Amino acid sequence: MAINLELPEVAIRENRLGSITGYQGTIRDLGARVSGCSLQNKGRCFSQASACSSGCAQNYLSGIVDAAVVNHAPIGCAGDSAGANEQDKWGRKVRGLEYRNINILNTNMVEEDTVFGAVAKLKDAVREAYRRFQPKAIFVTTSCVSGIIGEDIISALDELRDEIPVPLTPVFCEGFKSQIWASGFDAAFHAILTGIVKPPEKKTNKVNLINFRGSARQQITAMLARFGLEPVFMVPYSSIDELARTSESVATISICGTLGGYFGNALEQQYGVPYVKALQPHGITGTDNWLRELGKIVGKEAAVEAYIKEEKDRIAGELAELRGKLKGKKAVVGMGPSFAHDYIRTLQELGVEIIWGASWHYDPQYDSGQSPETVQHLLEGTEDIPFSVADQQVFEMMNLLNKLKPDLYIGRHPGMTVWATKLGIPSIMIGDEYTAYGYQGLVDFGFRVLDALTNRNFVKKLSARVTLPYTDWWMEQDSFTFLQDEVG
Numbered sequence: 001m002a003i004n005l006e007l008p009e010v011a012i013r014e015n016r017l018g019s020i021t022g023y024q025g026t027i028r029d030l031g032a033r034v035s036g037c038s039l040q041n042k043g044r045c046f047s048q049a050s051a052c053s054s055g056c057a058q059n060y061l062s063g064i065v066d067a068a069v070v071n072h073a074p075i076g077c078a079g080d081s082a083g084a085n086e087q088d089k090w091g092r093k094v095r096g097l098e099y100r101n102i103n104i105l106n107t108n109m110v111e112e113d114t115v116f117g118a119v120a121k122l123k124d125a126v127r128e129a130y131r132r133f134q135p136k137a138i139f140v141t142t143s144c145v146s147g148i149i150g151e152d153i154i155s156a157l158d159e160l161r162d163e164i165p166v167p168l169t170p171v172f173c174e175g176f177k178s179q180i181w182a183s184g185f186d187a188a189f190h191a192i193l194t195g196i197v198k199p200p201e202k203k204t205n206k207v208n209l210i211n212f213r214g215s216a217r218q219q220i221t222a223m224l225a226r227f228g229l230e231p232v233f234m235v236p237y238s239s240i241d242e243l244a245r246t247s248e249s250v251a252t253i254s255i256c257g258t259l260g261g262y263f264g265n266a267l268e269q270q271y272g273v274p275y276v277k278a279l280q281p282h283g284i285t286g287t288d289n290w291l292r293e294l295g296k297i298v299g300k301e302a303a304v305e306a307y308i309k310e311e312k313d314r315i316a317g318e319l320a321e322l323r324g325k326l327k328g329k330k331a332v333v334g335m336g337p338s339f340a341h342d343y344i345r346t347l348q349e350l351g352v353e354i355i356w357g358a359s360w361h362y363d364p365q366y367d368s369g370q371s372p373e374t375v376q377h378l379l380e381g382t383e384d385i386p387f388s389v390a391d392q393q394v395f396e397m398m399n400l401l402n403k404l405k406p407d408l409y410i411g412r413h414p415g416m417t418v419w420a421t422k423l424g425i426p427s428i429m430i431g432d433e434y435t436a437y438g439y440q441g442l443v444d445f446g447f448r449v450l451d452a453l454t455n456r457n458f459v460k461k462l463s464a465r466v467t468l469p470y471t472d473w474w475m476e477q478d479s480f481t482f483l484q485d486e487v488g
């Protein structure tokens, strides 16, 4: 599938990949519909709350250490930046970086701006961002309001180029355009690809590692060093210079297929940097596959095999013990698609039975044109798994969890995981994307699961004292009452 970096914006996932946010069935049925081209989205006639691609783009870009973000929007659209700031500061602290706030400004669009436009405000905000932060690049993120009134952001930035000597890059990520917040990642990466990445001048031993703000950087750096490679962790905590030179790397690899697919495939198509198309490195099967595919690309198969054997031998005893203790426990997984499929597989490796999987959208294919490797792997498994797709509609999951009553809920978003806890279900929120990363990570995760299952006092006490906002009427309905018929 050709990616066009000549265009100022990337199409949303619904239009580009055929992605959906409404489905109920099983993982096998979902896979069969994709291969039979009969996958259609189901709408909902009621929606509680969700997230937005604009917040997703601006928060991700705000992690670049020497860039600034100007959010051309009403102030409320920057509300998520408080959370991004808190995450960024934690990451700065553990990496020994300067402990400061993220470089983000909002243009505070108000009602009269929707009538008269706010280009002057935007230009002032870009000037102020340059004065205040002295960044190496400024990203301007759009919003529903700036998009709907048709603000000419490209011209506004063009008019500032003589005045401000750093890349000024628009990021078209209006929330209303896509129901899938991951479209915001694509918008952020499109801006990096079109405004920051330069053609290669040489080849390096670096591997672009697309991730969020999590841990495991030291382990990955040490592991890649065994193969003669160096990671460029991106985008959070990378620099504009590092991003500009990603075209010189020997490969691109991602901790999350949903996150990394657009950048990885675009860099491969534009500059020939191979993108590792593999399972993600959670649990044994994922790590084996991730490393072996990287090893093939860089010609280090033997070194990779030696590392895999060494690590597996090291954890074999503890893994067997964990499997014995976790066997037969029942879990529900609810996450973004790549992670949902990944953690279903990882929990199965620990002996946990997955009685329901839910993903917050579903991509039938990535920008390579291939369907996600994580889904293919689940389709090959012996068990079919009940599965649903929703843009994190908490009311639906609460109804479902109340009926299924699993031993454990595993999520990646606090806005959902906290409700499972309030329902009295032991829950784990996987905030750090390197949870269960690699072989030792699987063992550590297994003990965390065991801990959640055996120390239930907090969950019991909390659920006994909380009054849920959902009525008995709703809890007695079919969980998917508001999911409508398929639409084209």
Ligand code: SF4
Pocket: 052, 053, 054, 055, 073, 076, 077, 078, 142, 143, 144, 145, 174, 175, 176
């Ligand atoms: S959906 Fe639109 S109005 Fe709401 S936060 Fe996102 S960009 Fe702003």
